[in-house]
Amino acid sequence: MRVAMKVTEDLPGGFLWGSAKAGIKASGNADLAACLCEGLAQGAAMFTSNQVVAAPVIVGRRHLMATGGRIGMVLVNAGNANCATGQAGIEACEKTCIAAAESFGCIFDEIFPSSTGIIGVPFPADKVVATLPELKASLGNTTGHAEGFARAIMTTDTRMKVAQASFAAGGTEVRIFGAAKGAGMIHPRLGAPVAPHATMLVYLFTDIEADSAQLRELLPSAVDRSFNSISIDGDTSTNDTVLLLASGASGVRLDERTEENFAAALASVCKTLAYGIVDDGEGVTHVVTLHITGARSEYEARQIAKSIAHSPLCKTAWSSADPNWGRLMAAAGYSGVEFDPAQVTVKIGEEPVYEGGMRSAAFDEARAHAVMQRRDYVISIDMGQGQAECMFVTCDLTEEYVRINADYST
Structure with a gap:
C-alpha cells in the first residue's frame, strides 16, 4: 500500500475536479470547488452531531435519502458556512443546487452541497450561481485540478490536506484520493451515515465499484478511529461532513475478496488526513x-x-x-x-x-x-x-x- 501527503498522478478514475473565485472569501482566493462524477457515483456521508446544523447539511441529507446515495456532483464553497441563516439559507442552498444541476447536466438532488466559513451571515447564492460557468470550465482530472479543489475549500488552513492510497486487485489498481480542510472548531463527533442529526470537511474519492449500502457499512469504522479521534479546541462544528464517493471506474467490485484491502486503504487515508488537520491547527506548535x-x-x-x-x-x-x-x-x-x-x-x-x-x-x-x-x-x-x-x-x-x-x- 502507498500513502502520500501530496497529490500524485495516481488519482482515481471517474472524477473531474475544479475550482474558481466567487468572491466569497475576503482574501480573494479561490472559494468555490466542484467534483463532477463522470456518470454517477455511489456515496455515503457522515455529518456533525451538533444540534445546530448548517443549511447544506440539511439539504445534503435530504438529497442522499432521496437518491439512495446517488451523487452526480459535489459543490463546496468556503468563506460562508450558511449556518443560522434560517429558511432563506436553505432556499439559497437549494438555488445553487438547481443552478449547478442545470449547468453541469445533473438532477438537482444529485448535487451534494457543502459550506464552510463564518456562521450567521446571509449566504451569497447569486455569487455562486454567477461563477458556475467558470467553475465548469475549470474541470479536469490532473493533479493540478485535484490540488485546486483541495485549496479552494480552505479557510484558516495554511496548507492543503490531501492523501492517497492504492492496492492491487486481480492486476488492477484501486485508488483512493482524499481532500480535507480544517484548522479550528475541530472536535468532530460524526454520527451514523445519513443520520437525522470553522469546520471539518472531508471528501474521499475512490474508483472501486460499490453501492451506497456497502459504503455506509465501511465508513463509520474508518471515521471513528481517525476524525472522531482528534481535537484541536473541543468545539464541534455545525458543518462537519465526511463524504465517500465510489465511481466504479476501476471495474473492481467491493466484495469479500477486496473488502479488507479497501478498508485498510480507506483507514490509512482517513488517519493521514485527520493528523494533517491537527498538525495545521490554528496556532499549533505541538x-x-x-x-x-x-x-x-x-x-x-x-x-x-x-x-x-x-x-x-x-x-x-x-x-x-x-x-x-x-x-x-x-x-x-x-x-x-x-x-x-x-x-x-x-x-x-x-x-x-x-x-x-x-x-x-x-x-x-x-x-x-x-x-x-x-x-x-x-x-x-x-x-x-x-x-x-x-x-x-x-x-x-x-x-x-x-x-x-x-x-x-x-
Whole structure:
C-alpha cells in the first residue's frame, strides 16, 4: 500500500475536479470547488452531531435519502458556512443546487452541497450561481485540478490536506484520493451515515465499484478511529461532513475478496488526513498523541483522552513544554471514568513521570521537557484496568490561536 501527503498522478478514475473565485472569501482566493462524477457515483456521508446544523447539511441529507446515495456532483464553497441563516439559507442552498444541476447536466438532488466559513451571515447564492460557468470550465482530472479543489475549500488552513492510497486487485489498481480542510472548531463527533442529526470537511474519492449500502457499512469504522479521534479546541462544528464517493471506474467490485484491502486503504487515508488537520491547527506548535491503554473499554479510554485533550491547563502546559503531569491526572480524574490512581502509569515519550499514585522515582524533569519541545510526541497513560486502548491526536493552545479566533468575524 502507498500513502502520500501530496497529490500524485495516481488519482482515481471517474472524477473531474475544479475550482474558481466567487468572491466569497475576503482574501480573494479561490472559494468555490466542484467534483463532477463522470456518470454517477455511489456515496455515503457522515455529518456533525451538533444540534445546530448548517443549511447544506440539511439539504445534503435530504438529497442522499432521496437518491439512495446517488451523487452526480459535489459543490463546496468556503468563506460562508450558511449556518443560522434560517429558511432563506436553505432556499439559497437549494438555488445553487438547481443552478449547478442545470449547468453541469445533473438532477438537482444529485448535487451534494457543502459550506464552510463564518456562521450567521446571509449566504451569497447569486455569487455562486454567477461563477458556475467558470467553475465548469475549470474541470479536469490532473493533479493540478485535484490540488485546486483541495485549496479552494480552505479557510484558516495554511496548507492543503490531501492523501492517497492504492492496492492491487486481480492486476488492477484501486485508488483512493482524499481532500480535507480544517484548522479550528475541530472536535468532530460524526454520527451514523445519513443520520437525522470553522469546520471539518472531508471528501474521499475512490474508483472501486460499490453501492451506497456497502459504503455506509465501511465508513463509520474508518471515521471513528481517525476524525472522531482528534481535537484541536473541543468545539464541534455545525458543518462537519465526511463524504465517500465510489465511481466504479476501476471495474473492481467491493466484495469479500477486496473488502479488507479497501478498508485498510480507506483507514490509512482517513488517519493521514485527520493528523494533517491537527498538525495545521490554528496556532499549533505541538501535536500530542494521547495513547490510553489498560482501560476497561475503548469508550472509557476515549473519554479519558478527550478530558485531557480539552483541558486548557494541559493544553497551555504543552505549549511551553512544561511536564506538569499533575494536570494530566486531574483531567483524567474528572473524565467520569472510575479508576484507581495507584494503578495508573504515565510516560511522556519514553520518560516515566507518574506511577504508584505519585511522581515516578525515575522522573527527570529536564528529559521530559526535552521530549515536549519536539513538534510531535506521545503521552502514554496506562489505566491498569483492562485490555482496551485508544489513540487520540490533539495539540497545544497558544496565543496565536486566541488571536486568530478573537478577530475571526472582523
